[in-house]
Amino acid sequence: xxxxxxxxxxxxxxxxxxxxxxxxxxxxxxxxxxxxxxxxxxxxxxxxxxxxxxxxxxxxxxxxxxxxxxxxxxxxxxxxxxxxxxxxxxxxxxxxxxxxxxxxxxxxxxxxxxxxxxxxxxxxxxxxxxxxxxxxxxxxxxxxxxxxxxxxxxxxxxxxxxxxxxxxxx
Numbered sequence: 001x002x003x004x005x006x007x008x009x010x011x012x013x014x015x016x017x018x019x020x021x022x023x024x025x026x027x028x029x030x031x032x033x034x035x036x037x038x039x040x041x042x043x044x045x046x047x048x049x050x051x052x053x054x055x056x057x058x059x060x061x062x063x064x065x066x067x068x069x070x071x072x073x074x075x076x077x078x079x080x081x082x083x084x085x086x087x088x089x090x091x092x093x094x095x096x097x098x099x100x101x102x103x104x105x106x107x108x109x110x111x112x113x114x115x116x117x118x119x120x121x122x123x124x125x126x127x128x129x130x131x132x133x134x135x136x137x138x139x140x141x142x143x144x145x146x147x148x149x150x151x152x153x154x155x156x157x158x159x160x161x162x163x164x165x166x167x168x169x170x
Contacts, residue, residue, distance in 0.1 A: 037086070038085065038086035038087060038091075041085065043111050044108075044109060044110060044111055045093065047091060048087075048091050048092070048093050049081075049082050049085065049087040049091055049092050049093070049111055050092075050093045050094075050095055050109065050110045050111045051067070051078050051082075051092060051093070051094055051095070051110060051111065051112060051113070051114060052094075052095050052096065052097045052102060052108070052109075052110035052112070052113040052114070052115070053067050053074065053078075053094065053096065053097070053113065053114055053115055054096065054097065054098075054099065054102075054115045054116075055096035055097070055098065057072075057074070057096075057115075058116075059072065060072055060073055061073050061074040061075075061114075061115075061116060062074055062075050063075065067094045068092075068094055070089070073134070074114040074115070077114060077133060078092065078114055079092065081112075095109055095110050097110070097113060097115070099115070099117075102115060102117070102127075103117065103123050103126060103127050104126065105126040112130075116134075116136075117129070118136075119132060140157070140162075147160060148160045
């Protein structure tokens with residue numbers, strides 16, 4: 001529970017700092033987020049916070065593919081960030097993106113995107129990622145002495161039969 005809260009807090013702080021370019025230089029407050037008024041944030045649509053997610057958005061990140069309900073981990077994070085930045089639930093606008101359009105350089109129709117992206121060096125060249133709020137290291141599991149025991153690259157796995165668990169909680 002502490003780890004999840006720490007990750008959640010990091011996301012809220014990262015989003016607040018990302019959008020806190022509005023901090024006035026004469027501000028006496030110590031927190032960039034606290035020094036921002038919602039109207040001072042440079043959002044895609046003035047007075048609104050536009051958040052992107054995938055199409056479809058998957059369980060348990062978004063429940064029933066309806067991010068506007070705030071149900072699911074990313075839905076809850078989105079509304080917590082919005083609240084921290086001074087946006088009411090009614091001020092949050094959801095848009096959908098493909099994976100490629102979200103990580104490709106260029107103008108965007110959203111203020112930030114909540115989606116399950118692995119942060120890679122190549123993607124970091126095009127995208128300004130926050131601290132990760134969830135990590136899922138990837139691994140290959142085999143039994144000792146198997147054909148793929150000790151293999152560490154895709155090339156080493158050529159000809160092997162692979163199975164993968166479905167992307168849902170049981």
